[in-house]
Amino acid sequence: MQKIVIFLCLSTLCMEAGAQKANWQNLDLKTDSVFGISTEKAYRELLPKKKATTVLVAVIDGGVDTAHEDLKAIVWSNPKEKAGNGKDDDRNGYTDDIYGWNFIGGPKGDVNYDNLELVRILRRDAPRYDSLTETTVPPAERPQWENYRKMKAEYEQAYTNAQRTLQGIQGFKSVLDRVVAGIGKDTPTIEDFKKYIPKDPGETQICKVVTSQLEKDPDYIKFRDGELGEALKHFEVQKEYQYNLSYDPRSIVGDDYSNSRQRNYGNNDVTGPNADHGTHVSGIIGAVRDNAIGIMGVADHVRIMAVRAVPDGDERDKDVANAIRYAADNGAKVVNMSFGKGYSWDKKAVDEAVKYAVSKDVLLVHAAGNEGKDLEKSTNYPTRVYEDSSGLAGAWIEVGASGPDDDSTLVAPFSNYGKTKVDVFAPGVAIYSTTPGSHYANHDGTSMAAPVVTGLAALIREYYPRLTALQVKDIILRSAVKPTHTVTIVEEGKPRQVQLSDICVTGGVVNTYEALKLAATYK
Template sequence: MNITPSLKKVIGLCLPLLFSISAIAQPVRPKANWQNLDLQADGMFGISTEKAYNELLKDKKPVPVIVAVLDGGVDINHEDLKNVIWVNTKEIAGNGIDDDHNGYADDVNGWNFLGSKKGNVEFDNLEITRILKKDWYKYAYADTTKLSKDELAKYHQQQKLSRELNDKLEDARKNLDLYTKVKTVYERVFKKIGKQEPTLEDFADFIPDNPMEAQVKMVTMRELPKAKNFKEFYAQSIIDPIKFCNEEINYHLNLDYDSRDIVGDDYNNSNEHYYGNPTVNGPTTTHGTHVAGIIGASRDNGIGVKGVANNVQIMSVNCVPNGDERDKDIANAIRYAVDNGAKVINMSFGRPYCTDKAVVDEAIKYAMSKDVLLVHAAGNDNEDLDKKANYPTPFYNDGGHADAWLTVGASGFRDDQTLKADFSNYGKQTVDVFAPGIKINSTVPGSAYVEYGGTSMASPVVAGLAALIRSYYPKLTAVQVKEIIIASVVKVNHNVDIERKGKIKHIAFADLCRTGGIVNAYQALKLAESRAN
């Protein structure tokens, strides 16, 4: 049984593979730090970061670059991040005063647009839920004979969205039932084996008593070698999906749930900027912390993982709850990052619906005017973005597009038919590049490290590369950095597997994105050197 697309947003795109058919073809384990390794030297289709440091950058001095992580917050005290966290030196922490007069009091390490003095938002609806809720009473029991043409169109749209939401709810309930039953089988197996965290050898010796136990044994024997240990395998394959299904039912798709009163803003006022609080490590920091580590975890401290860029300052801007982000918060997060010195902005989020695109467009235009590069995850629904949008997008409602913008798909570590991550969105006209996004080991709260996969992990690889280029070649503009990244990809000249309507098709990787390739730090820095002189 394939995982439903909605389930692929577990912990912001960490993907359980328990019943994924396409997972069978995946290699067992990548090498440590694989996203930064070199295909020729290491056999891993990384972006050749280590090669670039060893051969191109060892005698060069970088300048600091601020990278804004627009996400759910960052653990600023993590052992591998605390030395790379942005500090607003013009602000005095904890005095309740806006010392630098930027409109945000005590914003020492960034800002949180999902909170107030009352607390912080953890869960929110999906955008589809908010759209339905807004006009629910007007259209739920409407007499269609009395509706105007425009109202009738809105009524039909509401009916379509209502069916989609109900389908999502049904999927969530079915998946919850499935994973709960599998969890029960595992618990029975644990009891028979006599361990809560059995080894591969324990499962090999285990003799099943029924078909369900046999299925659990088979899947575990196949998938456990791909994880660091059983605890990680079990969490990502069983515990996290159950948690996510409950969150979908209780929060994301629940028309009766609303957390916005915690923020206390006038949500209908798109021009309101000054709300929130300075808590940048709130209740949903796992995803943002993982993203931050990929970009810039300390490379020279001998612990943890290595970020792509070695001289970044991570600015945490919290605008993404457990649920769908809101356009007003995204726009304000972009503006905050730009106004406070960010030169690269990572956006590992997205959704299929957008209700206030104009306010986001204006913020993106503002970022373009200030020479800031925006990097956005393509999304994890295995969809063609040429046909179905993943918001925000670089294309403005009033025409034109953002020149300094990169949309990133996710790739794997083997140069074979599995190179495209099975979950990754794609688009020959709308996705710019692909980057490593499977089994990426990075930072999570509490000075811990976990492997996650998703375009959420691929996007910060590219954001880290952009920061690396801007750090060593600071005179290059955001548009030039984008052009360099695009021009220096490693082209992929073979077919890859892609699942469509339950069947595996073989298509040219060149048809998945504009460049037909994987980003490469070594080639990009060589090109940057030639263009900077």
């Protein structure tokens, strides 16, 4: 019961954060009293009468709703491909890739759920290491064996926690259903819960929790199907798919998974079974600004290329590598990567793809992750650090998430950080954007902060097309606005006050207005 109460309290914080000014991420700190990136100020003061060129942005994600009312006008359409003729007209190896490509689909359909990378590595290595002991492991293999044991212990703890939390949520829902049956209404109000006489301590606790929730938002159905329903679904997916060693959906794709150099597999379904995340990301980048509906993206002359490579679970390195190559080969100048994981199966394949994209003047923008960790001590793959010790990917920006208030809460509590690993912060709390079916919703995460920066990078390249990817990165980092106050992070369960410069390279939050002013000075 305690775990579900904690989960609901955390969810409520996100709900309360959602009561922000509309479009807050694009507003200005001085004029609007929220720590946005001053996009609207830039459009008012710097961009009138300036001409823009269209910039192609690749969104590597779980899928994009290409028919969304606020996105359909900016979705990329491959000019060299004829829709629906079943032919690879442009001979790029991908048949009918009109809006992009899906590397986690195949003739049998689309992958929705997948394992965590940790699970896939354990499944791969179990036949070799499970039977070995302290006395039987060959000396040459001891480091790998010890690492395997460490990973297995991590897995067992995480799986146990997921099971227990799921049981707690299921127990909560069971008691809640009993209380609602006792009330005798399908949609009870807060007054109904207050008047209800609990039959046992469990019902007393349920009424207390639900009453507290309904005081903040009186919509019971929203609580039941939203907060509670989403929590239940999340941990069911963890148990049945993400942590399930027996589950492997790769046969759906039908590729030779052992061959990381294989390029031509997948299908052209860029929406897939769940396009919520990728659609939200796309709207932040470039939702149409002047159509009097929906929201306003950061960039005003983009085309979104949808590249599906991220399931509900951890993305696979082979797919990420091919997604990056596809984007680079088909003209993307900025790539958004709002995904990450704690382990890597084949980092070399991703590194090679990153090097390839960088050689083609592509800027890669990556979300730092949502575990509240110091990336100086932990890793969130993919990373710009090449495994072969050949250096770093220069045209790469790592993005942490910030909130709307110019105080110690500026860094989102969930955001990863790192003095040399995270470049900048950008708005990532209660970001209102597009969701499938021409709907809209608030989401939180570094997944939302990265497309803010992607949109800014695209905007710079629209109005200053001669600038290179490295110059655009330099502009974004040099123009970041640096707060003078401390911010709060949590280390080992305890809050600590630090300067933003202690936890990221620039010590700042990106700013469109300052970036465009600086871009105008580059030759």
